[in-house]
Amino acid sequence: MIELLILYLLNKYQLTMYAVQKKIADEFSIYTKPGIGTIKPALVRLQEKGFIISRRSISEGGRVSVYYTITPLGIEELKRLIVARTSDNPVKFLNTARIKLICASLLTPQEQVKLLDQLKIKAESIYNKTAVKIETADFYYKMVTDNILQEYKNFISLLEGMRNGCTG
DSSP states (O other), X not given: OHHHHHHHHHHHOOBOHHHHHHHHHHHHTTTOOOXXXXXXXXXXXXXXXXXXXXXXXXXXXXXXXXXXXEOHHHHHHHHHHHHSOOOSOHHHHHHHHHHHHHHGGGSOHHHHHHHHXXXXXXXXXXXXXXXXXXXXXXXXXXXXXXXXXXXXXXXXXXHHHHHHHHHO
């Protein structure tokens, strides 16, 4: 997911590594908060694959800064990551899916509909598997799990509304 976030931001801005961290915190802190120890290796991987390029610049104070920019190949990779299969892990799924939805404006209308359908199918599958388990659980398990199920219901409704907006 870190590569998706970095490419998304570099598609909008030219940033240093620390600016990438700050922008992720500003725009996505409700979903994730990666540190420099996660961001730096991701920038190296993205650059090695040709998805981003860097340039060095010297500030007025004489300090060297490295600025990162997305490449055309990186834009293709960004779109691929947005539509790529989402995690089966129920906890990771919701955050990753929400981030993908934020990035979906970069897709064509047809790709957006396909993404919404894909996410809805996965969300319904996770919801249905979890709903079956709740029947035989104790009180606290039911209460906590019911809360998670409600999140999934809301997310599915969101997807349906967004899909109606794409096709309506």
